Amino acid sequence: AAGVIQSPRHLIKEKRETATLKCYPIPRHDTVYWYQQGPGQDPQFLISFYEKMQSDKGSIPDRFSAQQFSDYHSELNMSSLELGDSALYFCASSKPLGNEQFFGPGTRLTVL
Protein backbone atom coordinates (compact mmCIF):
# COMPACT_ATOMS: atom_id res chain seq x y z
CA ALA A 1 0.00 0.00 0.00
CA ALA A 2 1.14 3.53 -0.74
CA GLY A 3 2.55 5.45 2.19
CA VAL A 4 3.37 9.06 2.93
CA ILE A 5 6.47 10.15 1.06
CA GLN A 6 8.84 12.76 2.39
CA SER A 7 11.84 14.26 0.70
CA PRO A 8 14.62 14.65 1.29
CA ARG A 9 15.19 12.04 3.97
CA HIS A 10 18.28 13.80 5.26
CA LEU A 11 19.31 17.43 4.95
CA ILE A 12 22.33 19.28 6.24
CA LYS A 13 22.30 23.07 6.25
CA GLU A 14 24.34 25.90 7.67
CA LYS A 15 22.98 28.49 10.07
CA ARG A 16 20.95 31.22 8.37
CA GLU A 17 20.34 29.10 5.28
CA THR A 18 16.92 28.06 4.02
CA ALA A 19 15.41 24.61 3.63
CA THR A 20 12.36 23.19 1.90
CA LEU A 21 10.82 19.91 3.02
CA LYS A 22 8.31 18.13 0.83
CA CYS A 23 5.49 15.79 1.71
CA TYR A 24 3.36 13.65 -0.58
CA PRO A 25 0.32 12.28 1.28
CA ILE A 26 -1.30 8.93 0.72
CA PRO A 27 -3.58 9.10 -2.36
CA ARG A 28 -7.06 10.43 -1.56
CA HIS A 29 -5.92 11.81 1.79
CA ASP A 30 -6.94 15.45 1.97
CA THR A 31 -5.35 16.49 5.25
CA VAL A 32 -1.67 16.99 5.95
CA TYR A 33 0.03 17.62 9.28
CA TRP A 34 3.59 18.68 10.04
CA TYR A 35 5.34 17.75 13.28
CA GLN A 36 8.79 18.53 14.64
CA GLN A 37 10.59 16.04 16.89
CA GLY A 38 13.73 17.31 18.61
CA PRO A 39 16.36 14.87 19.94
CA GLY A 40 14.88 12.81 22.76
CA GLN A 41 11.58 14.68 22.52
CA ASP A 42 8.05 13.81 21.56
CA PRO A 43 6.69 15.15 18.26
CA GLN A 44 5.28 18.68 18.42
CA PHE A 45 2.56 19.85 16.08
CA LEU A 46 3.55 22.65 13.72
CA ILE A 47 0.78 23.21 11.20
CA SER A 48 -1.95 21.40 9.28
CA PHE A 49 -3.84 21.76 6.02
CA TYR A 50 -7.23 20.53 4.95
CA GLU A 51 -8.26 20.77 1.32
CA LYS A 52 -5.36 23.13 0.61
CA MET A 53 -6.35 25.55 3.36
CA GLN A 54 -4.49 25.97 6.63
CA SER A 55 -6.63 24.33 9.29
CA ASP A 56 -4.56 24.81 12.44
CA LYS A 57 -1.29 26.27 13.59
CA GLY A 58 0.84 25.16 16.49
CA SER A 59 4.22 26.19 17.78
CA ILE A 60 5.62 27.05 14.38
CA PRO A 61 8.22 29.85 14.26
CA ASP A 62 7.51 32.85 12.05
CA ARG A 63 10.59 31.85 10.06
CA PHE A 64 8.70 28.79 8.87
CA SER A 65 5.89 28.73 6.35
CA ALA A 66 4.00 25.95 4.67
CA GLN A 67 1.36 25.34 2.07
CA GLN A 68 -0.61 22.57 0.46
CA PHE A 69 -0.83 22.48 -3.30
CA SER A 70 -3.59 21.49 -5.70
CA ASP A 71 -2.27 17.93 -5.88
CA TYR A 72 -2.39 17.82 -2.04
CA HIS A 73 1.34 17.63 -1.58
CA SER A 74 2.71 20.03 1.01
CA GLU A 75 5.95 21.92 1.48
CA LEU A 76 7.45 23.28 4.68
CA ASN A 77 9.76 26.24 4.05
CA MET A 78 12.26 27.13 6.72
CA SER A 79 14.35 30.29 6.58
CA SER A 80 17.16 31.75 8.70
CA LEU A 81 17.87 28.32 10.09
CA GLU A 82 19.10 28.07 13.65
CA LEU A 83 20.96 25.28 15.44
CA GLY A 84 17.81 24.56 17.42
CA ASP A 85 15.94 23.72 14.23
CA SER A 86 17.88 20.46 14.01
CA ALA A 87 15.20 17.82 14.36
CA LEU A 88 13.21 15.10 12.69
CA TYR A 89 10.34 16.61 10.72
CA PHE A 90 7.35 14.40 10.12
CA CYS A 91 4.52 14.81 7.72
CA ALA A 92 1.34 12.85 8.38
CA SER A 93 -1.80 12.50 6.32
CA SER A 94 -5.34 11.39 6.94
CA LYS A 95 -8.34 10.72 4.74
CA PRO A 96 -11.59 12.66 4.95
CA LEU A 97 -13.12 12.12 8.40
CA GLY A 98 -10.50 9.49 9.04
CA ASN A 99 -9.29 8.60 12.50
CA GLU A 100 -5.77 7.48 11.80
CA GLN A 101 -2.89 9.75 10.92
CA PHE A 102 -0.27 7.97 8.89
CA PHE A 103 3.23 9.30 9.25
CA GLY A 104 5.92 9.57 6.63
CA PRO A 105 9.46 8.39 7.33
CA GLY A 106 10.53 11.89 8.33
CA THR A 107 13.18 14.31 7.17
CA ARG A 108 16.18 14.57 9.46
CA LEU A 109 17.42 18.15 9.36
CA THR A 110 20.82 18.99 10.75
CA VAL A 111 21.82 22.64 11.07
CA LEU A 112 25.54 23.24 11.50
Next chain:
Amino acid sequence: AQKITQTQPGMFVQEKEAVTLDCTYDTSDQSYGLFWYKQPSSGEMIFLIYQGSYDEQNATEGRYSLNFQKARKSANLVISASQLGDSAMYFCAMREIDSSYKLIFGSGTRLLVRP
Protein backbone atom coordinates in the same frame (compact mmCIF):
# COMPACT_ATOMS: atom_id res chain seq x y z
CA ALA B 1 -5.72 22.09 28.01
CA GLN B 2 -5.30 18.57 26.83
CA LYS B 3 -2.36 16.59 28.14
CA ILE B 4 -0.92 13.11 27.79
CA THR B 5 1.17 11.54 30.54
CA GLN B 6 3.37 8.50 30.17
CA THR B 7 5.02 7.81 33.51
CA GLN B 8 7.35 5.00 32.42
CA PRO B 9 10.46 6.39 30.69
CA GLY B 10 11.77 2.89 30.13
CA MET B 11 10.67 -0.70 30.56
CA PHE B 12 12.09 -4.19 30.14
CA VAL B 13 10.11 -7.27 29.20
CA GLN B 14 11.15 -10.85 28.60
CA GLU B 15 10.57 -12.20 25.12
CA LYS B 16 7.17 -13.94 24.75
CA GLU B 17 5.75 -12.24 27.84
CA ALA B 18 3.05 -9.55 27.86
CA VAL B 19 3.74 -5.95 28.80
CA THR B 20 1.54 -2.97 29.62
CA LEU B 21 2.58 0.57 28.76
CA ASP B 22 0.75 3.21 30.76
CA CYS B 23 -0.93 6.32 29.40
CA THR B 24 -3.21 8.78 31.14
CA TYR B 25 -4.80 11.79 29.56
CA ASP B 26 -6.55 14.96 30.51
CA THR B 27 -9.22 16.65 28.45
CA SER B 28 -12.43 18.53 29.02
CA ASP B 29 -13.89 17.38 25.72
CA GLN B 30 -16.39 14.56 25.49
CA SER B 31 -15.28 13.53 22.02
CA TYR B 32 -11.67 12.56 21.48
CA GLY B 33 -9.43 9.87 20.07
CA LEU B 34 -6.49 8.05 21.58
CA PHE B 35 -3.60 6.60 19.61
CA TRP B 36 -0.48 4.57 20.12
CA TYR B 37 2.53 4.85 17.85
CA LYS B 38 5.75 2.85 17.75
CA GLN B 39 9.02 4.54 16.88
CA PRO B 40 11.93 2.16 16.25
CA SER B 41 15.51 3.37 16.33
CA SER B 42 15.26 4.03 12.59
CA GLY B 43 12.94 6.92 13.41
CA GLU B 44 9.69 6.26 11.57
CA MET B 45 6.38 6.60 13.41
CA ILE B 46 4.26 3.48 13.02
CA PHE B 47 0.54 3.64 13.83
CA LEU B 48 -0.47 0.78 16.12
CA ILE B 49 -3.98 1.24 17.45
CA TYR B 50 -6.82 3.74 17.85
CA GLN B 51 -9.58 4.11 20.46
CA GLY B 52 -12.44 6.56 20.15
CA SER B 53 -13.94 8.04 23.29
CA TYR B 54 -17.37 6.68 22.39
CA ASP B 55 -16.15 3.20 21.52
CA GLU B 56 -17.62 0.80 24.02
CA GLN B 57 -15.20 -2.01 23.35
CA ASN B 58 -11.46 -1.90 23.82
CA ALA B 59 -9.58 -1.71 20.54
CA THR B 60 -7.45 -4.65 19.44
CA GLU B 61 -5.02 -5.04 16.55
CA GLY B 62 -3.25 -8.35 16.47
CA ARG B 63 -0.92 -8.53 19.47
CA TYR B 64 -1.83 -4.98 20.50
CA SER B 65 -4.80 -4.12 22.65
CA LEU B 66 -5.80 -0.90 24.31
CA ASN B 67 -7.10 -1.07 27.87
CA PHE B 68 -9.43 1.94 27.83
CA GLN B 69 -10.77 3.08 31.19
CA LYS B 70 -12.69 6.25 30.50
CA ALA B 71 -13.56 7.15 34.08
CA ARG B 72 -9.90 6.91 35.06
CA LYS B 73 -8.81 8.65 31.84
CA SER B 74 -6.34 5.93 31.03
CA ALA B 75 -5.52 4.23 27.73
CA ASN B 76 -2.86 1.64 28.42
CA LEU B 77 -1.29 -0.35 25.59
CA VAL B 78 -0.94 -4.08 26.12
CA ILE B 79 1.48 -5.99 23.93
CA SER B 80 1.08 -9.74 24.16
CA ALA B 81 3.78 -12.30 23.37
CA SER B 82 6.56 -9.72 23.10
CA GLN B 83 9.06 -10.12 20.29
CA LEU B 84 12.58 -8.76 19.95
CA GLY B 85 11.32 -6.49 17.18
CA ASP B 86 9.00 -4.78 19.66
CA SER B 87 11.98 -2.99 21.17
CA ALA B 88 11.27 0.67 20.38
CA MET B 89 9.92 3.94 21.71
CA TYR B 90 6.16 3.97 22.20
CA PHE B 91 4.13 7.16 22.15
CA CYS B 92 0.59 7.66 23.35
CA ALA B 93 -1.25 10.50 21.65
CA MET B 94 -4.63 12.20 21.81
CA ARG B 95 -6.74 14.10 19.38
CA GLU B 96 -9.70 16.25 20.37
CA ILE B 97 -12.40 15.95 17.75
CA ASP B 98 -13.39 19.61 18.11
CA SER B 99 -9.91 20.76 17.22
CA SER B 100 -8.11 20.45 13.94
CA TYR B 101 -7.44 16.80 14.64
CA LYS B 102 -3.82 17.50 15.50
CA LEU B 103 -2.16 14.99 17.79
CA ILE B 104 -0.78 15.77 21.23
CA PHE B 105 1.89 13.26 22.27
CA GLY B 106 3.12 11.98 25.58
CA SER B 107 6.81 11.83 26.39
CA GLY B 108 7.08 8.20 25.35
CA THR B 109 8.15 4.90 26.90
CA ARG B 110 11.23 3.07 25.68
CA LEU B 111 10.60 -0.67 25.67
CA LEU B 112 13.42 -3.18 25.55
CA VAL B 113 12.60 -6.82 24.93
CA ARG B 114 15.12 -9.24 26.41
CA PRO B 115 15.81 -12.58 24.70
